[in-house]
Amino acid sequence: MRFTKAHGAGNDFVLLPDPQNTLELTPALVRGLCRAHVGLGADGVIRVAPPRAGADADAFMDYRNADGSLAEMCGNGVRCVAKYLVDRRLVPGTGVRVDTRSGVRLVQCDIDEAGRVVQARINMGEPVPLKVDLALEVTGFGTVHVTTLSMGNPHAVVIVEDVARAAVNTLGPLLQRGEEFPEGTNVEFIQVKDRTHLLGRIWERGVGETLASGSGAGAMAAAAHLCGLADRRITVSLAGGVLEADWGDDGIAITGPAVEVASGDLDPAWLETLGAS
Numbered sequence: 001m002r003f004t005k006a007h008g009a010g011n012d013f014v015l016l017p018d019p020q021n022t023l024e025l026t027p028a029l030v031r032g033l034c035r036a037h038v039g040l041g042a043d044g045v046i047r048v049a050p051p052r053a054g055a056d057a058d059a060f061m062d063y064r065n066a067d068g069s070l071a072e073m074c075g076n077g078v079r080c081v082a083k084y085l086v087d088r089r090l091v092p093g094t095g096v097r098v099d100t101r102s103g104v105r106l107v108q109c110d111i112d113e114a115g116r117v118v119q120a121r122i123n124m125g126e127p128v129p130l131k132v133d134l135a136l137e138v139t140g141f142g143t144v145h146v147t148t149l150s151m152g153n154p155h156a157v158v159i160v161e162d163v164a165r166a167a168v169n170t171l172g173p174l175l176q177r178g179e180e181f182p183e184g185t186n187v188e189f190i191q192v193k194d195r196t197h198l199l200g201r202i203w204e205r206g207v208g209e210t211l212a213s214g215s216g217a218g219a220m221a222a223a224a225h226l227c228g229l230a231d232r233r234i235t236v237s238l239a240g241g242v243l244e245a246d247w248g249d250d251g252i253a254i255t256g257p258a259v260e261v262a263s264g265d266l267d268p269a270w271l272e273t274l275g276a277s
Helices: 025-033 076-087 166-176 216-227 268-273
Strands: 002-008 011-017 045-049 059-066 093-099 103-111 117-123 130-137 142-150 154-159 186-193 197-204 208-210 233-238 241-248 253-255 259-265
Touching: 002 076, 011 076, 025 208, 045 076, 059 117, 059 241, 076 093, 076 103, 076 117, 076 253, 076 259, 093 253, 103 130, 130 166, 130 216, 142 166, 142 216, 154 166, 166 186, 166 197, 166 208, 186 216, 197 216, 216 233, 216 241, 216 253
Parallel strands: 011 045, 059 093, 154 186, 197 233
Antiparallel strands: 002 011, 002 259, 045 059, 093 103, 103 117, 117 253, 130 142, 142 154, 186 197, 197 208, 233 241, 241 253
């Protein structure tokens, strides 16, 4: 089984090419691949497959969180899929249409002199605000104010004074599993530096704290703007790097890096230990 390891601002993925649409992504396989030290280590697994019936796209991104659960989409993952396709000349030009469980996402790639993608801009679509400045009672934390919205997947954004000291690993999972979010939610913590610059940390549903998130950056930018704290074009600084968010007439576009780390073959004997081959 072939694989490619890639990341977008430190949000890392194992890509599994499946041109014949025959690969079954079992939870055990996903968890094994994503496990650090004894697997490849990643925030998620992406099966790169032919587009689904009726989708005007170049490929389908079948994305799974590190715990094996299904996910609607991932902005950083979309950029990595676009890089995979463009670098291998599997699509004409540098524009890519990626089919996700949240619909088709359009990606425009910037390439270097060798024709390799160095960064990409993805149109995430229009954010759907659900509740702005919602007050929640959280055990051990009292009243916590969050802004909830959808970027094709669910997000709850918390504004804090100092993101470095935010209770990401304790408050994050409590909010993720809160009764207000029956399907779970991604949780972002943001510190507003000024109207054009946010500092952020992310607790990702099914993964834990991650270095970056494309849809999370979009949610952060949208929430800050909806709360009257930021402009529509904003820089989001995360642990893994910097993403640029631009909320225009056709939705939020996120620009950021896409990096390929390695490609190779998974050992059949190791796959058998996971019940896969």
